[in-house]
Amino acid sequence: xxxxxxxxxxxxxxxxxxxxxxxxxxxxxxxxxxxxxxxxxxxxxxxxxxxxxxxxxxxxxxxxxxxxxxxxxxxxxxxxxxxxxxxxxxxxxxxxxxxxxxxxxxxxxxxxxxxxxxxxxxxxxxxxxxxxxxxxxxxxxxxxxxxxxxxxxxxxxxxxxxxxxxxxxxxxxxxxxxxxxxxxxxxxxxxxxxxxxxxxxxxxxxxxxxxxxxxxxxxxxxxxxxxxxxxxxxxxxxxxxxxxxxxxxxxxxxxxxxxxxxxxxxxxxxxxxxxxxxxxxxxxxxxxxxxxxxxxxxxxxxxxxxxxxxxxxxxxxxxxxxxxxxxxxxxxxxxxxxxxxxxxxxxxxxxxx
Numbered sequence: 001x002x003x004x005x006x007x008x009x010x011x012x013x014x015x016x017x018x019x020x021x022x023x024x025x026x027x028x029x030x031x032x033x034x035x036x037x038x039x040x041x042x043x044x045x046x047x048x049x050x051x052x053x054x055x056x057x058x059x060x061x062x063x064x065x066x067x068x069x070x071x072x073x074x075x076x077x078x079x080x081x082x083x084x085x086x087x088x089x090x091x092x093x094x095x096x097x098x099x100x101x102x103x104x105x106x107x108x109x110x111x112x113x114x115x116x117x118x119x120x121x122x123x124x125x126x127x128x129x130x131x132x133x134x135x136x137x138x139x140x141x142x143x144x145x146x147x148x149x150x151x152x153x154x155x156x157x158x159x160x161x162x163x164x165x166x167x168x169x170x171x172x173x174x175x176x177x178x179x180x181x182x183x184x185x186x187x188x189x190x191x192x193x194x195x196x197x198x199x200x201x202x203x204x205x206x207x208x209x210x211x212x213x214x215x216x217x218x219x220x221x222x223x224x225x226x227x228x229x230x231x232x233x234x235x236x237x238x239x240x241x242x243x244x245x246x247x248x249x250x251x252x253x254x255x256x257x258x259x260x261x262x263x264x265x266x267x268x269x270x271x272x273x274x275x276x277x278x279x280x281x282x283x284x285x286x287x288x289x290x291x292x293x294x295x296x297x298x299x300x301x302x303x304x305x306x307x308x309x310x311x312x313x314x315x316x317x318x319x320x321x322x323x324x325x326x327x328x329x330x331x332x333x334x335x336x337x338x339x340x341x342x343x344x345x346x347x348x349x350x351x352x353x
Contacts, residue, residue: 025094115144
């Protein structure tokens with residue numbers, strides 16, 4: 001590992017650092033979002049675009065001119081302007097930009113920008129039809145480089161998804177053993193080697209390992225479904241208490257681990273509890289969906305919070321309002337989006353300024 005971001009003084013900024021743009025891919029895969037719900041998913045996207053473009057550019061991947069025309073039409077029908085929206089023609093299969101897109105970096109000593117292009121293998125080769133989105137991630141990095149004028153791209157050569165890592169921008173990374181140590185990703189790499197990659201390619205000093213993620217998550221325990229940095233020293237952690245739900249013990253264990261964890265300076269972390277929505281079950285396939293308020297996205301001026309027409313929506317809104325007093329909390333209905341096994345954070349990727 002001679003030429004790594006860390007050695008060249010790059011680091012991955014926290015999500016609340018100022019963005020140049022947010023990257024999205026417009027929903028179109030009928031296997032993820034069948035015809036009966038795709039219209040509502042597009043409405044969710046319209047609400048996201050409207051909230052984000054007030055503070056930053058929004059790049060929406062479309063396959064071609066025909067799809068761009070369709071997206072512009074849908075935005076117009078939902079009274080969403082295009083004053084800060086671009087439509088890069090980059091082919092993609094699905095919407096999970098967080099996982100197949102680049103992890104963008106900044107340099108500590110210069111204005112140079114960088115990006116890490118992990119290998120995307122569709123969460124352990126679970127979905128053969130989505131493997132092509134690894135190429136979409138490469139194309140996004142190239143498009144960002146063209147727009148920025150200069151973007152150093154690093155390729156560590158290992159499998160990783162953006163939803164499996166969470167950084168505070170000052171040297172600490174959170175992740176899960178369930179995902180990163182899963183043999184369907186990098187079977188030849190042990191925990192120590194994975195940790196070395198995290199430090200070298202994210203410019204970090206300290207790694208916090210949590211055990212596992214929430215029920216219904218087919219990504220093998222992505223961190224962004226239950227534990228998120230809301231400040232350099234503070235984590236918002238999904239918490240069930242003694243509800244009797246299958247998530248209760250999992251989230252209790254993660255919460256207790258975080259309460260004992262420290263940051264890169266050895267200072268104990270502050271931990272804020274986030275509620276969980278009531279379980280959402282797809283009745284046709286009898287499958288649990290990974291609904292979580294922790295899958296929010298921090299934009300320049302707003303925080304996009306998934307809500308589920310649930311009794312805990314208001315509590316989640318209040319909790320995030322206290323975490324981000326200078327940003328507008330924008331509740332986004334996500335029952336249809338989570339049908340595809342992901343949420344708002346899963347479909348977004350920030351490009352720092």
